[in-house]
Amino acid sequence: MSLPTMQTLAGGRWIGGDDWIDVFDPADVREPYLRVPALTAERVTAIYADAEAGFAVWRATSAITRSAILAKASALLRIRNAEIADAIVRENGKSEVEARVEAEKAADFFDYYAGAGRDGYGSLIHDVRPDTRTGYQREPLGVVLAVTPWNDPLITPARKLAPALAAGNAVVLKPASETPTSALYLARALHDAGVPAGVVNVVTGRTAEISDALLDDPRIAAVSFTGGNEVGEALRVRLAARGVRFQSELGGKNASVVLAGANLPKTVTAVVAAAFGQAGQRCTATSRLLVDRAVHDEFLPLLLAEIAKLRLGPLVSRARQRDVVAHIDLAVKQGAVVALGGTEVPGPGCHVEPTVLTGVTVDMDVWREEVFGPVLAVRVVDGLDEAITAVNDTRYGLAAAVFTDSLAAAHRFLAEVDCGQIAVNTTTSGWDVHQPFGGFRHSGSPFKEQGPEAMRFYTKVKTFAIHFGS
CATH class of the missing domain: 3.40.309.10 (Aldehyde Dehydrogenase; Chain A, domain 2)
Known part of the structure; x- marks a missing residue:
């Protein structure tokens, strides 16, 4: 009997694959219970093209409209809490109570950043020159790659996607292969809420087969990674040579x-x-x-x-x-x-x-x-x-x-x-969700997640001066 499958979201379309990854229930790992697409490197490269096109649309969308879409996604996550919690329990092994809390907290992230996305995005500053108005404004970075772990398969993607999207970026999400379905439920909520095609994309696949395509695409503006130190430190070095902004949340003792x-x-x-x-x-x-x-x-x-x-x-x-x-x-x-x-x-x-x-x-x-x-x-x-x-x-x-x-x-x-x-x-x-989160030393990068600090990572600052005199 063939296993049920879940499709992934790429360029606004739900797609399958020529090959599939088995997903196991850790309470009983004798047989897989589900399959998700094992995308190819070529498909990953095409997804970055979709994300680049999606970013052009999303950055031109008003912050008020973006916030409304994120708020709707939050509402859908709450409506679907029981279904999503069941998926977390099945693929991760958390208790039902822990899974329901995780699903609720994921919705909280989108609520919070739906509000934050409507806040001011810059400031006026004094200028010594007469008849000159000077200030700065925050702008989105572009296409962001989010790499997330298996231990919090819904919260961690939400922690990254909510501020990234509120700031106007497009996102390519790579969830852990052990726990991909939570990320697909999150993508479904965002898709159903009205996020334009290409703004949210989920890469499911075998890391060994797609890592170069996933990490080396020239369209990547920033990477947010949560996981182990060995991988995180290698990523930092790999991305630094290209000037790609990097945020990491690594180990702890x-x-x-x-x-x-x-x-x-x-x-x-x-x-x-x-x-x-x-x-x-x-x-x-x-x-x-x-x-x-x-x-x-x-x-x-x-x-x-x-x-x-x-x-x-x-x-x-x-x-x-x-x-x-x-x-x-x-x-x-x-x-x-x-x-x-x-x-x-x-x-x-x-x-x-x-x-x-x-x-x-x-x-x-x-x-x-x-x-x-x-x-x-x-x-x-x-x-x-x-x-x-x-x-x-x-x-x-x-x-x-x-x-x-x-x-x-x-x-x-x-x-x-x-x-x-x-x-x-x-x-x-x-x-x-509103409290800045992150560690020092080998526990992570200087960029914090959560709260207003997260928006600093997902935006760049442009300074302007306007002379309005004759």
């Missing part, structure tokens, strides 16, 4: 700190949510836990008891499952102790038990490298100074949290921890 005086029951709830939500498969997940020696013996049993209640969803694939288990095995080989979990769950799905490692030292790989799964590494520290030093002892700088009853400690943590996102008495995750 996020830490939460529990100080003496913290409300321990509330801290347990926050840490468990931050570490094990989405089975630990999110960039802002807490993967390092630093506990003040003064409260360690009281806090750890509370934490383990709460984690033991969890029943996590699957990881996205067998490969991800094997990789997470390999991280755990290596940590044990290097001297860590499994306080809870530590193994995969037998069966047709890609499950790994929620895992807590103690006895972790700074020279262990599990303390340094991103695991991207349900694994929490615990260390004991003596006070705030040692905690801040330990949080900063990483090449990453995405998110960190501190739990404390001291306002002075909270302010010191905020000032001295070198991360793009700082939380006090709340989780490392959960940043909203």
